[in-house]
Amino acid sequence: STAETAEIGFLSSTPKDTTLRLRLFPYPATNLPPQTVEAYFDGQNLGRLQLEPGWHDYVLQLPEASRRTEAHLVTLSFGWLQSPADLDPGATDKRSLAVAFDRVETSGIDVDSQSE
Numbered sequence: 001s002t003a004e005t006a007e008i009g010f011l012s013s014t015p016k017d018t019t020l021r022l023r024l025f026p027y028p029a030t031n032l033p034p035q036t037v038e039a040y041f042d043g044q045n046l047g048r049l050q051l052e053p054g055w056h057d058y059v060l061q062l063p064e065a066s067r068r069t070e071a072h073l074v075t076l077s078f079g080w081l082q083s084p085a086d087l088d089p090g091a092t093d094k095r096s097l098a099v100a101f102d103r104v105e106t107s108g109i110d111v112d113s114q115s116e
Helices: none
Strands: 005-012 019-026 036-041 044-050 056-061 071-078 099-107 111-115
Touching: 005 099, 036 056, 044 056
Parallel strands: none
Antiparallel strands: 005 071, 005 111, 019 056, 019 099, 036 044, 036 071
């Protein structure tokens, strides 16, 4: 992600317990504390994840409201952004980076659509 937040929208069509599995890689800035992700489901705070270096899977148990047949939104708010150019004077990449996403999966529901 190159922004302070990322949003994942989905439309659930089956009332079952729902989990969201994310495969994430925090930007490896050695001068900053471990990256954190504050997670929200339809505006409800789900808690904070502290990310480990490298690729790892993180699982969020979504609340009972995720069983409703309607559109839902998961918002992820990152603890910090860092530009490679700020860490290395020779770097030309000025993007502000937080976390790389490899995979986003839902389980326990039939998903009609998924975005971002």
